[in-house]
Amino acid sequence: MKPKPCRRAEILIHRYLDEELTPAELGELAEHLGACAGCREEFRSARKLEELVRQAPVPPPQVPAEPQPPAEQERRKKNGKNKDTPLSLKSV
Numbered sequence: 533m534k535p536k537p538c539r540r541a542e543i544l545i546h547r548y549l550d551e552e553l554t555p556a557e558l559g560e561l562a563e564h565l566g567a568c569a570g571c572r573e574e575f576r577s578a579r580k581l582e583e584l585v586r587q588a589p590v591p592p593p594q595v596p597a598e599p600q601p602p603a604e605q606e607r608r609k610k611n612g613k614n615k616d617t618p619l620s621l622k623s624v
């Protein structure tokens with residue numbers, strides 16, 4: 533059975549992970565973690581788990597919404613309209 537301050541810290545840890553802590557609560561949690569090795573350990577593993585959960589469903593930031601190079605878009609536009617003479621015919 534955990535002593536009551538630890539129960540409180542546990543709640544604060546969860547709220548910290550949800551980013552719902554006020555600065556005052558953050559201070560309270562930090563103070564308790566500084567004094568209580570058990571909760572510090574719990575905080576560390578909870579945070580680690582949270583990071584894993586957050587990283588899993590989200591693709592790496594450089595992959596999504598990569599804009600195409602302008603040259604590529606330009607070429608496609610011209611092909612679609614079929615306005616310009618193909619380069620190979622121009623040079624003949």
Ligand SMILES: [Zn+2]
Pocket residue numbers: 537538539541564568569570571572
């Ligand atoms: Zn504690």
